[in-house]
Amino acid sequence: MEQDELMSSPFVDDGEVSKMFVYPEPVPQLNTPGRGPKENNEQISQPLKVYLRVRPFSKNEIANNESQDCITIEHSEMVTLQAPKESSAMKNSEKGIGQSMHKFTFTKIFGPDTSQEEFFEGTVNDLVNYLVDGKNALVFTYGVTNSGKTFTIQGTPKDGGILPRSLDVIFNRIRGKNYLKMNFKPFLSSHVMKLDDAQVKQEEALKASILASLKEDTYRVLRSASQSSLHSNKSSTLSMTQPGELELSENLISSNDDAISKCLYSVWVSFCEIYNEYVYDLLDVFSSTKQQKRPVLKVCDDQAGNSYLKDLKWFNVSSTEEACKILKIGNKNRSLASTRMNQQSSRSHSIFSVRLLRISDDEEPCVLGISEMSLCDLAGSERCTKTDSVGDRLKEAGNINNSLLILGKCIAALKHNQNLKMKQNYIPFRESKLTRLFQPFFCGKGKACMIVNINQCASNYDETLHVMKFSAVAKEVVQTINPRVLEFLTPKLVGKDGKSIKVDPNTSIEDLLSDEDFLEDEEELDVMALSQEDALIKITNLREKLLAERQSKFVLELQIRKEIGEEMLQQLVDLEETWSKRCEGLKETYEEQFEDRFEMYKKAIQKHAHNCALEEMEDSHVPVEELEAEKEKVKDRDRRILELEMALNLPRKPEELSFFNSTEIAAVTPASGSLQRTFFSCPATPPDPRSRDNEDDIYTVQAADRQNKEMASLLEDSKKQCMEKEEQVNFLRLQMQKIEEERDQVLRKLKEENQSMQREIQSAKHLLDLKDQEIEGLQHCRKRVLELENIVLDFQEEQNESRKHTSNPDSQPPKPKKGLFSNLKATVTGSPRSGHGKIKDKPDEESSQSSSRKRSKLSRKLKE
């Protein structure tokens, strides 16, 4: 397949292309009878084969009323599921969510009565032939716990499952062509290691010891079971020739058997399990005891991107019996546990693999091809609550569910990616160990086939429905098988140090180029397999490579960052431009809207003002007739005033007569000439005595005039009084100012006097304190003097006494000495010494009196 073709393959995402492209090249000179070159070079696309197997009820299940006709097989490809009353599906459908009945189609459905053999014939048999033809195959079972997955794969000692049957078919097909030496051993994913004699011996010893670890009787039971199953098969093409030997019937030999006859086969098996996302070698019985922790196997990728298990043990088997024995040994190490639903429930995914090496039947044999078939018994897909999982079981269930979930995701992504019109999804193969190991098969390495196991129990209905939905997705996946792997493959041959020991002339350029770095490109390098020097060189090379890689990655990262930065900047600039344009647009629209609104409001206000004015006008509107009548009235009144004034001979200004016409004026005046004279010269004309009203008015006017005059005189008087008062006020103000000035002066003087007084008081106080201190000191001295004098006197008395006693009784008493002490006392007390004798202590009253006198004198002074 060309790279372009690979790119367009629905199963290959971008990341897979390079991996698939480096599959080992086919060997053109190899004969592959029965298959034309055209067929071999074509890419095979076929839907993933999904088989359904329905397990029969057990006695217990029937007793527990588990049989409620939930599952009906319509025909060999369709099954109907009818939700029982108690199931969640039924409850949901009653609520209007989902349906109570579902139909599913499968490649083929096998009912509860299907025998193991029928099942094998209908499913895996073809794949086994496919394996012998040099191709790869994967078979995996999927279903809830207790649905019959292990039964389907392994079967019982009496009735073997697809695995022992497959082994039987393999050995029968290669019968007589078994390559007995163990010097070619599978290595990595699809390569072969050539072992030297010592290694071969070691290999043989290892095999012997592992086989010996299983009790002989078990081995016999298994062997007989395998044989009996084959005997019971009437349609079987196998027949027994001698005890312990199986022979191929003529009609089983395929068209490829010409090819088979020209080469030899070496069969190798391995058995591992994935438990809690750790891969364990089930055949690693010597390196791990029960006390020790089991070594965990690493999932690695080889140069071609195919995953393989590092350090996985491969055992060469020369018969089905040996292989079954190894299976049995592995089963002993399997993680099984008793759950509520299954007494012997597999808590792990187990993978039993068979690798078939095709070796040339020459003097110097070489490996012509390698093919592999893996049978995977997946752990139950049930939910934790169903199995009452707690503790370790819960953890197991979590990991099982997680890996199955990822498997589901991968299958869904594969299905999605088939539609090339849609955006290709990422396939999360690397998210679990299981899918990592399955990845090559889903990406064209070989054919895959899924076996769905279900039981018919009503209590398991919801879980079963879930399994069926999962398989419905899987069934839609179209598998594309790379044509290169359809050929017999020339595996890379490596020596015991793991280095390539042969370069095939037909190997592709890519392979040639990559040969040198065969191991270096591996994800996990097995340094232990190399000599110390080689390992050191390898490490140095790797370190250099790593550094160079890091540098290049760093530069690349910088470049990418720069590019991203520039792109982001450009985006920001574009964004800014777009936004500023949008802002401008918005501004304009808002402005327009604002103007429109403003105009609208303006018009509304104008209208309102107009309406108000109209209303006001309506309110203040006076009819013309009324106005005219009012005007007439005013005129009449004015005329009357004029008449009266004329009668009083008051002067009028011409403008005051302006609103009278000449006839009116003439009416009120005897003659126009006299009117003029009246207004401007004002002669004293007596009032007309003929009118009584006139007389009254004249009097009124006169009285008013008088009043006016009186008021004017009163005003004059009050003005004068005001003037006087103002003068008085001014005078008083001046007086006030003077008084204030004097007062300020007095205050200032008083302040000064007060300050001097304060000072005097302070000094007097100080003096007083000094005097007090003096007095205290003197009193103290006085006391001391008195004490001393008393001492002296005592001494003198003693002296006198002693004198009296000694010599002169008539002698005069000695005169008291006038010395320092007596003077001091006189000074302090102010009194003369009273003769000789003991000085009497005068009362303190005297001194206190004198001091109080002094104080009173001082206070008097201060007061002054």
Ligand SMILES: Nc1ncnc2c1ncn2[C@@H]1O[C@H](COP(=O)(O)OP(=O)(O)OP(=O)(O)O)[C@@H](O)[C@H]1O
């Ligand atoms: N087709 C069948 N005919 C008769 N018995 C069967 C069939 N399938 C399964 N059984 C029996 O049902 C029981 C459960 O089967 P099995 O242990 O294979 O289930 P399982 O799906 O592997 O369970 P788990 O996932 O828990 O390992 C076993 O006792 C087995 O013998």
